[in-house]
Amino acid sequence: MDVSELPGFYAIAAADPGRLAVIDTDDTRVTYGDLLARVNQVSHGLRARGLVTGDVVAGVLPNGVDALVMVMATGQIGLYYVPINWHLTGSEIAYILGDCDAKVVVTGPDQAVPGAETGTAGLAEGQPSDAPAGRTSGAVMWYTSGTTGFPKGVQRGLPGAEPEAIVPLYTWFFGEVVDLRPGAEVHLVTSPMYHSAPCAHAQFALHLGHTVVITPRFDPVHILELVERHRVSNAMMVPTMFHRMLQLPADVRAKYDVSSLRQVIHTAAACPVSVKQQIMDWWGPVLYEYYGSTESTIAFSVKPHDWLARPGTVGRPAPTFEAKIFDDDGAELPPGEPGMIYVKSSMGSFEYRKDPAKTAASKRGDWYAPGDIGYLDEDGYLFLCDRRTDLIVSGGVNIYPAEIEAALLEHPAVADVAVIGVPDEEWGHNVVALVQPAEGLEPGPELTAELLEHCGPRIARFKHPKVIEYREALPRTPTGKLSRSKVRADYLAGNTSSSL
Structure with missing residues (x-):
């Protein structure tokens, strides 16, 4: 019918x-x-x-x-x-x-x-x-x-x-x-x-x-x-x-x-x-x-x-x-x-x-x-930068975590990633990336160096993570929303992790 x-x-x-x-x-x-x-x-x-x-x-x-x-x-x-x-x-x-x-x-x-x-x-x-x-x-x-x-x-x-x-x-x-x-x-x-x-x-x-x-x-x-x-x-x-x-x-x-x-x-x-x-x-x-x-x-x-x-x-x-x-x-x-x-x-x-x-x-x-x-561009198309609450201000410059996450996700070794701003006396905030490695990969200094090198041609150097740490999993809702507030709270609380 x-x-x-x-x-x-x-x-x-x-x-x-x-x-x-x-x-x-x-x-x-x-x-x-x-x-x-x-x-x-x-x-x-x-x-x-x-x-x-x-x-x-x-x-x-x-x-x-x-x-x-x-x-x-x-x-x-x-x-x-x-x-x-x-x-x-x-x-x-x-x-x-x-x-x-x-x-x-x-x-x-x-x-x-x-x-x-x-x-x-x-x-x-x-x-x-x-x-x-x-x-x-x-x-x-x-x-x-x-x-x-x-x-x-x-x-x-x-x-x-x-x-x-x-x-x-x-x-x-x-x-x-x-x-x-x-x-x-x-x-x-x-x-x-x-x-x-x-x-x-x-x-x-x-x-x-x-x-x-x-x-x-x-x-x-x-x-x-x-x-x-x-x-x-x-x-x-x-x-x-x-x-x-x-x-x-x-x-x-x-x-x-x-x-x-x-x-x-x-x-x-x-x-x-x-x-x-x-x-x-x-x-x-x-x-x-x-x-x-x-x-x-x-x-x-x-x-x-x-x-x-x-x-x-x-x-x-x-x-x-x-x-x-x-x-x-x-x-x-x-x-x-x-x-x-x-x-x-x-x-x-x-x-x-x-x-x-x-x-x-x-x-x-x-x-x-x-x-x-x-x-908005000249034709009225919207481009998102990030959530207001997730904006990182480092050295007086606005940094959008989503942009850094997108760059890191292009690397095949990255299964998931969350980027947060962590308080720093000199810079105001530092950029920290918490990475869930792809299945079967062991994180280490070599992977960290590889990820930072990967960021080179993709995002400006001032956006590069100052710290990369590794996690077994990151808190996402079933619809895929990343809870950066929980990631940030866990990080600041000093949860056990492998920091490199």
């Missing part, structure tokens, strides 16, 4: 119930009709527990069909849904549940949360499978990572209209940004769905009539196997995944047919130019990038050929967005000059739940600052 004229998942499932919706982590197949029936039952079950428009439901769920059911069930009865990282400690989960005022909590079988429902079966049991009355759009409320204090919920106003009136705007937006279209496509989930981008892409894959293939965790060979087996046409990944893919032996990479890929979208962290170029040399010009934040959503985007013409850019403002670069005094900067990035959109604003002061502090009028430093 041609789904191009149907306004989203609920309408597609009703019109074409036999269409394949999900291939779950255990290879179970779920049709659109069966998925809609479970979604409707859970919607009725939530209402039976007394929830009304504007109430909050939380999910502490692993990747799987239940995670999709909760997004779609809350999304048609006007509820806020809060996905929670199941790797958090009990006290961290309890804080979020208390802050968001969740009235119902759904967990996976391995997550112990007092008073929670295990899975969606209990909510669905005995409930009708037809659509609930008075359908109205809900929203996902994401909690920020909390790198500076407790996490905060990013809350947007509910639209007050049924999903079929709202979804077409968002599917149009995805089409404009990353060329995703309705039809018989296959989307691969590679990251935890408690993060915003993986969850949103899985959700909108269903709104576009695609089949969603779900993986429990990222494994480079398994991902290639799934792409070949299911003829995956689109996926969402992060740069660390690309790096791990490129570390596979050439004969392993050559074994798998990836010709079905048309859109591989990446976000969440800066992607070194060489890594992105190598992936496109392998997969073809299929990498789509966007930049934003939980608060701003997708603010900038760039398609493959535009990126190849301007390597390193994260794109121009996405539809409905405007962007400006300001200095510390609030003056707008001209093209080419780095400063704080600010964006605004006509698609609506946000507030931090229960924290109007934090909401106000993050904005300059209608303009919001994601917290990154960058510059």
Whole structure:
């Protein structure tokens, strides 16, 4: 059936119930009709527990069909849904549940949360499978990572209209940004769905009539196997995944047919130019990038050929967005000059739940600052420098860790790297690189000398690490974000390492 004229998942499932919706982590197949029936039952079950428009439901769920059911069930009865990282400690989960005022909590079988429902079966049991009355759009409320204090919920106003009136705007937006279209496509989930981008892409894959293939965790060979087996046409990944893919032996990479890929979208962290170029040399010009934040959503985007013409850019403002670069005094900067990035959109604003002061502090009028430093070129393409909080000032000069990390990652001996600034009496800060060597490599003075020599033609000498130390692993989130604050804290606390 041609789904191009149907306004989203609920309408597609009703019109074409036999269409394949999900291939779950255990290879179970779920049709659109069966998925809609479970979604409707859970919607009725939530209402039976007394929830009304504007109430909050939380999910502490692993990747799987239940995670999709909760997004779609809350999304048609006007509820806020809060996905929670199941790797958090009990006290961290309890804080979020208390802050968001969740009235119902759904967990996976391995997550112990007092008073929670295990899975969606209990909510669905005995409930009708037809659509609930008075359908109205809900929203996902994401909690920020909390790198500076407790996490905060990013809350947007509910639209007050049924999903079929709202979804077409968002599917149009995805089409404009990353060329995703309705039809018989296959989307691969590679990251935890408690993060915003993986969850949103899985959700909108269903709104576009695609089949969603779900993986429990990222494994480079398994991902290639799934792409070949299911003829995956689109996926969402992060740069660390690309790096791990490129570390596979050439004969392993050559074994798998990836010709079905048309859109591989990446976000969440800066992607070194060489890594992105190598992936496109392998997969073809299929990498789509966007930049934003939980608060701003997708603010900038760039398609493959535009990126190849301007390597390193994260794109121009996405539809409905405007962007400006300001200095510390609030003056707008001209093209080419780095400063704080600010964006605004006509698609609506946000507030931090229960924290109007934090909401106000993050904005300059209608303009919001994601917290990154960058510059616009003459054509309006944005180039990122780094996070404001990660900027290293050494000898009065601004140094961006991401640039040094990108240079070091080009060396085959480097599996991962974090660059931090460490206080120094003379220079203010020194540049320190913490390197995770590639598997099977023993670090030593020779490797250190080789890495410093490697930096020579790539970055200016004042950016070279003063110290290189080696680590067995570096703290990254499952979506690939490096926690430089944790790296820095561990380093300053004097954790055991081999310093060279």
